[in-house]
Amino acid sequence: MVTPFTASGALDRDGAASLAVRLVEGGCDGLVLSGTTGESPTTTDAEKSALIAAVRSAVGDGVPLVAGVGTADTVRTVELTKAAEKSGADGILVVAPYYSLPPREAVEAHFRDVADASGLPVMLYDIPGRTGVRVTPDTMVRLAEHPRIVAVKDCSYDALGTQRVRARTDLAFYAGSEEHVLPTLATGGTGYVSTAANVVPRHVRAILDAYARGDTAEAARRQLGLSELVELVTASGLPGAVTAKALLGDLGLPAGRVRPPLRSADAKTAAALREAYERLVAPQA
Template identity: 40%
Template structure:
């Protein structure tokens, strides 16, 4: 029996557009959400890593859900990301996000605390128990310091609300084992590995580069669904330099905002501290990669105008991110 998919297949890990002084640019948020949905996204993860969840206040996180629902108007699912490395706070945010209208929750492995797998298991189960929303486990040991082990994933898969994994671990053998033994849906959490994961049975992606170009991922997913590996591989190869520009030189959020601003799609490339814009040499590397981008649907760089000065440094918002 195959698991029903309430999320769609092409999901965007949304950046949070901000003003130069680090406040959320709400008009920019609305425009960007509309842009990515129009470009083929089935769903949007707001307040995830790419959305700068660590430096957003709870009020901002919940407003992003509300605004996402209003702008999408049923055209795409809105999933709340994060939510916290403190279980009590994560439960609270999940409940508040459900009340705000979220269609799902994506919960990351507790970072910094480094709990045992028993702690990981309890953390996720309690978040899943807190609402009726479907939950995506986010497995990204490079950021959290610990993985969700194969055995823990199998145990979590038995929870009725835990239905998917966003995988940024890159262990395709483990993914295959889990797909064989559970009904969990898998989403690529590493843009470069989207096609490899799809090829072994993953459902879709939760992508950063998709902020810039959702259409090629739509093409890739539709081709895989149709068994057309040639078309899927062509989309993968065309995307490769854009993925490299976005994901390899600075944090994905930083590069994505830098690129979107250079394309005139957001008003400022600003990020909140401790993130900072690319230094001169990093910006040069990003721009060199972009020079190699050819024929990517929805992303013409003919009029790309990067602004290194606008991106420099990071902002301190008026209100710091708070736990409760």
């Protein structure tokens, strides 16, 4: 989920609550807060806690909330984990510690320290294209022995490595890249953490529902139908927070501007996003 901001740039608690309710009503059976699309590097620790509390109040206790807590600092990540648990999160999303480029053993120790810090289940976030640090398959296999490390958001673009981990552990794998949802499900994956669902949750949910009932042809048709919008949202050279917020704002939904160093999408990009959105939703109207 994006993190909505007010016109002055502050956290928009009411907007976040409204957007969260829309996403749940649109078929999202859980929400990831303060992830990459939620602009976690530029929100304060207090804002992260306030966001969890606002969304929890809006959606109730029946909707799982996973809080992004990963930073480049193990001590701060532990602190954010404890704060997320106190604020009402049901689980945490922990990215590999970035910039310092710690060796494999240090990466593993980081995740174990964070998992030991609370009673919350942990979703590992493997996205080496952003962090510069790979959570290797062998590291995941060892981390799977920890009772609270239970899932992976997979943005590794390493299908073989992912399958090696799936074959040797009970970790629940979630596609973290929009184009990988069906391959992930087909090899025993669990679900899908989606940026596009910020704007078209029902369309994303329809892919999962078609696959779940065994209609793989319909799932593929819907996945391919979503591909134009997905490409503009996630592969246009702009971060997903920028494109998702541009389209949400154009639709009159809570979003606001992105925070620096990100810059809001220009008018041409926003228009292209809206046109792709209209082409996608028109047949359903």
